[in-house]
Amino acid sequence: MRDDPAITDRRRMTSIRVHRLRKSFGKVLAVDDLSFTVPEGTITAFLGPNGAGKTTTLRMLLGLVRPTSGEAVLGGVPYHELDRPLERVGAVLEATSFHPGLTAATHLEAVRIAAGLPAARVARVLEQVGLEAAAHRRVGGFSLGMRQRLALATALLGEPDTLILDEPANGLDPAGMRWLRGFLRAYAHEGHTVLISTHVLAEVEQIADHVVIIAAGRLCWSGPLAGAGLEDLYLEVAG
Amino acid sequence: MIPLIRAELLKARASRTTRVLVAVTPLFCALWACLPALMPAASDAVRMANVYNMAQQAYVFTMIIGILGMCGEFRHGTITWSFLASPRRGRVVLAKLAVYGLVGLVVSALSALATLVAGAALLSSQGHPALSADVPWVLTGAVLGSTLYALLGVGLGALIRHQVGAIALACLLFMYGDAFLAWLVPDVFRWLPTGAARALGGMRLDSGGELLPAWGGGLLFAGYIAAAVLAARFITLRRDITG
Incomplete structure (x- = not known):
């Protein structure tokens, strides 16, 4: 039993860091020298056009895809070195698996x-x-x-204290969307970290406090989401 | 390792396909055992050997059970959950070897029992001798052989990953490929997986080609399993899981 959940959670906090990450599938360069950090205790939106390399990046973070070079680490170590990984990181990938x-x-x-x-x-x-x-x-x-x-x-x-979600809004009806939004808000409110890739900008804009935008495998923009509309920002840097 | 084995056991038990195959295999062997029991034979001993050797026919099913247990994860994409829970991928395969070895053993034992009951009943009803001191050995060999085929199925599944491809290739190789090679070069048969498995069953070939002793056949077959698992470990198991 934990004596004090808040303290234990802070100690357990799993930061996400991607550093000079590259991945090529044959001749196709899916992720190209990508670096970003997901601040702990935030909801970070991971955005980019189709084929930008979002899914590949998330799968490298989860140890499912092997980086060609660079590193993708959780709490300072690659996923496969985590002790009891499901208690550190929860992942939602394809809906059909x-x-x-x-x-x-x-x-x-x-x-x-x-x-x-x-x-x-x-x-x-x-x-x-x-x-x-x-x-x-x-x-x-x-x-x-x-x-x-x-x-x-x-x-x-x-x-887990960290969630990595790849297009979790896919297939959700409006009620489901609202439910997911509320759920993630409450989850982050407890001090947990969320990295979420999505195309539904209006939806994620309501809950995200940090944004990472990539296109063609490269970082376009990374920073806190404050003031300016997310759609304008996205179209300006990745459009 | 123990949690992974328990999880695999739950998945194996929950799979309808596995349950159907476990139920069908003994029936299949019992039916096959009826054929030589009703056929004329050179001697009572030969007839008995032909009847009880049918317990070996479980191998096709145990091999498919092993392949499905491994490839099903790739087919349905559930391998993602397995590797997220256990990023050390080799352990997932080891857990599957343990579980499908056990499932294979159960299926093979049930099949040997069904073969014994059906064969003995039919032989005695025809007025032939139904049992001899060799029968337990023949059945034990069949059980061991079919169990090992389940392990080979897991190894091939991990190596090939594609379910239909793995089943088609395994059936072609072990139902026809080995026999065809043996027809081309008779001396080579004892060194092939089928020859090794038959040696385990103490089966003698009509063509007269000598097999390895049973222990040699067992070791050789274990070597084939190890080769498949190691090849998977160093070639396909490291591959990216992209969907």
Whole structure:
């Protein structure tokens, strides 16, 4: 048990740093000398046109894609060196990566067991994302929005202090969007860090306090979001 | 390692395909055992060997179970969750080897039992001798062989990653490829995976080509598994997971 959650959380805080990161797939240079830092305890919007290298960058942070050079570190170390990684970082990647034959609860249970987390976490995260009623339905019959919620539930299993989200608003209806916005606000309010890639500028503008914009694998702009409209800024630097 | 093994066990148990294959395999072996029981044979011993060797037919299913267990993760993209929970990828494969080895053992044992019951019942109903001192060895060899095929399936799955491709290649290789090579160069058969597995079952070939002793066949087959797993470890397992 933690004596004082606030203090423990501060000690556990996982900063995100990308330094001179490069990745080429064959002849295609997906990420080119990219450097940025995500301030702890902020919601940072990660923006850029399609094919800018956002997903590749996030996957390098999560140890799924190997950088050609440079580094992408969480709390100073690459993902694969994190001790009990799901308790540090939660990730939402594609909405479709579930076995269609498993129920939501079984999927979560498998990840929970693999990560050595307490049994009560499955019910808790299902409740957090509002999927209790669908817990024992097969994922194959889920809508895109429900899959997004299940992905977020999976990310939250380890009670991480950092969330890395790739287009989490995909497939969410207006009510789902509002729910996600409220959820992320509350999450960041607890001092946690969020790095979120999205194309829905109006949505992210309401919650983000920091922005990283990339295009063609390179950094265009990075800094706090203050005053000027996000759409104007985005179109000016990446448009 | 233990949490990963428990997680894999849960996934294996929850998969409908695996459950269907576990149920179908013993039936398949029992049906195959009926054929030689009803056919004329050179001697009672040969007829018995032909009947109980059908327990080895479980190998196709155990191999497919192993391949599905590994490739299914790539097919459905769930490998992302597995590698996020355990970034040391080799451990995920080791956990799968442990679990699908166990599943393979259960399927193989059930299949040997079904072969024994169906074969013995039919042989005695036809008035033939149904049991001999060799039968337990033949069945034990079949169980070991089919279990090892499940492990080979996991190794091939990790190496090839593409589910349909891995199943097609494995079936072609082990159902026809080895036999074709043996037809071209008979002496080579004992060194091929199929020859090694058959040596484990104590099976003798009609063509007269000598197999390795059972322990040699087992070791050789284990070597093939190790080769597949190591190749996967150093070639495909390191690859980027992009979707």
